[in-house]
Amino acid sequence: MSKTAPVPNRSARLHRIAHTLTQTYKLDWSKHENISAVYDDSRRTWTIEWTDGPTVEQVRRAARKADQAATEGLLYGRRLSQKTIVLGVIRAATAPAARLDFQHRPYFSPSDVEERWRTVSKPHPRDDRERALVDAILAEANGDHGLNWAQDYEICRIVQDKGLALFLRRTGVDMSPLERLTARYASGRASIAWTHQLRTMTPLAAFGAVQADTEALPQAVTDALTLLPDLHAQLDEAAADLKARLPEDEVSD
Incomplete structure (x- = not known):
């Protein structure tokens, strides 16, 4: 069986694709949203990585269209920022069809949150109220340790145990009658x-x-x-x- 011929200048071509897609999707470099081409020496694989932003399928299609030969066998990894994880937890908890545990509380996991965002491009809060709720939960989850301290499962557990009403009160936003x-x-x-x-x-x-x-x-x-x-x-x-x-x-x- 013949081996697949190496792609000439693949590194440069993949980095160029990553740069082009970052501009195409108007991702913010200062927020580390940019798309990057990363090589894994141990596995000898290339991966296109980014945070939040477009979906995996969107990036895969755009990358293949840009350079089909260079993207053959390419891996894609979309990370979710802590804010997007928290937002997903809020949406999962408030969903009309939310799964309930034996105490009639909403039940969800990090995998549920990832699935919620799988087909959603650039997830973001709907309004200032939802944004304030995200910030209140993040403050509780990270405590005095700084940003990105809490693990995804810890965020899920905090919201499951304490509920959303507590954090809504902490935001100080006006509630309806x-x-x-x-x-x-x-x-x-x-x-x-x-x-x-x-x-x-x-x-x-x-x-x-x-x-x-x-x-x-x-x-x-x-x-x-x-x-x-x-x-x-x-x-x-x-x-x-x-x-x-x-x-x-x-x-x-």
Whole structure:
């Protein structure tokens, strides 16, 4: 069996591809997002490596298009920064279809986070609130040790054990009236859902909780009253659905 002929100037060609792709995807060198071509002497293999940024499939296709011969047998390694790991943990915890453990808390692992981002290019926070939540969790995970101290599994464990509500409070961001009422009145599974997934009570349940609390604080009463427009709309919709079940001759205003 004949051996594959060596590719002339492969090192230079791969470094050139890495530089070109860094520019193509507008990656920030100062944040160590740039794409690099790395040679492993022990395995005698070349790997294209980068942090966050485009997906593996995007880079693989672009590299092959740039130079098919030089990329034959090339390996690809996309690392996830600590911020992206934390963001993935937040998204996994708050996902509507999140897996739950026996305590009805969201369950996830580093591999779940990696799979979540596998087809997502340049993952980033949706807004300042999510960005603040990422920072609060990172501060807890790394403590006084500096950046990138905690391992991925430790980040997952911290969020699983302590939940997201604790870190949301630490951010100091404004919560909505329904979120404040949920934090105050949720109990049982509703409390677990809020603590770990930031899932709020229904407006009707929150309003009823304040109504039943004869010692409710003025802020809670004010928050409950802000829910009235939504409650009226929901009740009107529910009433319309019920009326639709009746024969036309039995519907009355």
